[in-house]
Amino acid sequence: xxxxxxxxxxxxxxxxxxxxxxxxxxxxxxxxxxxxxxxxxxxxxxxxxxxxxxxxxxxxxxxxxxxxxxxxxxxxxxxxxxxxxxxxxxxxxxxxxxxxxxxxxxxxxxxxxxxxxxxxxxxxxxxxxxxxxxxxxxxxxxxxxxxxxxxxxxxxxxxxxxxxxxxxxxxxxxxxxxxxxxxxxxxxxxxxxxxxxxxxxxxxxxxxxxxxxxxxxxxxxxxxxxxxxxxxxxxxxxxxxxxxxxxxxxxxxxxxxxxxxxxxxxxxxxxxxxxxxxxxxxxxxxxxxxxxxxxxxxxxxxxxxxxxxxxxxxx
Numbered sequence: 001x002x003x004x005x006x007x008x009x010x011x012x013x014x015x016x017x018x019x020x021x022x023x024x025x026x027x028x029x030x031x032x033x034x035x036x037x038x039x040x041x042x043x044x045x046x047x048x049x050x051x052x053x054x055x056x057x058x059x060x061x062x063x064x065x066x067x068x069x070x071x072x073x074x075x076x077x078x079x080x081x082x083x084x085x086x087x088x089x090x091x092x093x094x095x096x097x098x099x100x101x102x103x104x105x106x107x108x109x110x111x112x113x114x115x116x117x118x119x120x121x122x123x124x125x126x127x128x129x130x131x132x133x134x135x136x137x138x139x140x141x142x143x144x145x146x147x148x149x150x151x152x153x154x155x156x157x158x159x160x161x162x163x164x165x166x167x168x169x170x171x172x173x174x175x176x177x178x179x180x181x182x183x184x185x186x187x188x189x190x191x192x193x194x195x196x197x198x199x200x201x202x203x204x205x206x207x208x209x210x211x212x213x214x215x216x217x218x219x220x221x222x223x224x225x226x227x228x229x230x231x232x233x234x235x236x237x238x239x240x241x242x243x244x245x246x247x248x249x250x251x252x253x254x255x256x257x258x259x260x261x262x263x264x265x266x267x268x269x270x271x272x273x274x275x276x277x278x279x280x281x282x283x284x285x286x287x288x289x290x291x292x293x294x295x296x297x298x299x300x301x302x303x304x305x306x307x308x309x310x311x312x313x314x315x
Contacts, residue, residue, distance in 0.1 A: 006099050007040050007042060008040065009101065011025075014030065015041065018052070021052055028150055029101055042088065047084055056072075057107050085108075086134055096170070098163050111129075113126045114129055143232075145159040154315050161304050165192070166228060169185075169224055173223075183208065191247065191299055192301040193230050195240050195301060237270070240270070241271040243301065245267055247302075248263050248267060285303070
C-alpha cells in the first residue's frame with residue numbers, strides 16, 4: 001500500500017498551541033496511528049495569527065454560519081479564520097489526505113456538538129468549528145473524527161475502516177483510470193459494502209453496469225460518492241452475520257463437514273454476542289487461503305485494515 005496521510009489537530013500531536021499554552025497529546029494518535037500514517041498537523045488558531053497563550057474564543061450566532069468571537073475583548077476572528085481556512089484547505093489538497101482526526105469541542109476543530117452561543121451569551125445550538133466546516137465543504141467524502149470518540153471501539157473501527165477504504169478508492173480513480181480496474185475493485189469490496197449498506201451495494205451494482213455509457217467524470221463522482229456514503233453507514237452485527245454466512249457458503253465442498261459446522265458455530269457465536277468479529281473472520285480467512293477459494297481470497301472484507309490494529313477484536 002502506498003503512503004497514507006492523515007490530518008490531525010496539532011495539539012493532539014503534542015504541539016503546545018492551546019489557548020493556555022499547553023497541548024493535548026493523544027496517545028492513540030501518536031503511538032498507534034503515527035505508525036500507519038504520515039500525520040499532517042494543523043492548528044487554525046496559531047495559523048490565523050493568535051498568540052499562545054491567548055484568550056479563549058467561542059462560536060456565536062447560528063450553527064450553519066457561526067462567528068468566532070474572543071470571550072474577553074469581543075474581537076471578531078470570523079473573517080480572518082474563514083479566509084485562512086479556505087487557503088489551508090486548498091493547500092491540503094496537495095497532501096492527498098485520506099481522513100482527519102480533530103480536537104473535540106474546539107471552535108475551529110470540533111466536529112460534533114460544539115456550543116454556539118446566542119446574543120445573550122447562552123448556549124443555544126451545537127455545530128462544528130470553522131475550519132472543520134470549510135474542510136468538509138471541500139472534502140465531503142473524506143472521513144473525519146474527533147479524538148475523544150476514538151476511545152469507543154465501534155466508532156474507532158468504523159472511522160479507520162472508512163479511512164483505509166477512502167485511500168483504496170482514490171487509488172483506483174487516480175489519473176486515467178480504467179474500467180477493468182473499477183470492476184476488480186468493486187468485486188473485492190462487495191462484501192464490505194454489503195456489511196455496511198445492502199441498499200447502496202445494489203445501487204452500485206447497477207451503477208457499474210453503466211460505466212461505458214456515462215462520461216468518465218460523471219461515473220467517477222457517482223461511484224466515489226455512493227461508495228463513501230455506504231461506508232458511512234455503520235455496519236451492524238446482523239449485517240456482518242449475514243455476510244459471514246455468505247462467505248461460509250463459499251467453503252462448502254472445500255472443507256470437511258465438521259470444519260464447516262465449526263465455522264457456522266463461530267458465526268452464530270458472534271451474532272449472539274459471545275465472541276468478537278475477528279474470531280469467525282480469522283477462520284474464514286484461513287480456510288479461504290488454505291484451499292485457494294476464489295470468492296474469498298482477496299476480499300477486502302476479510303482484511304479491510306492491518307490486523308495489527310486489532311480493530312475487530314472488540315466489535
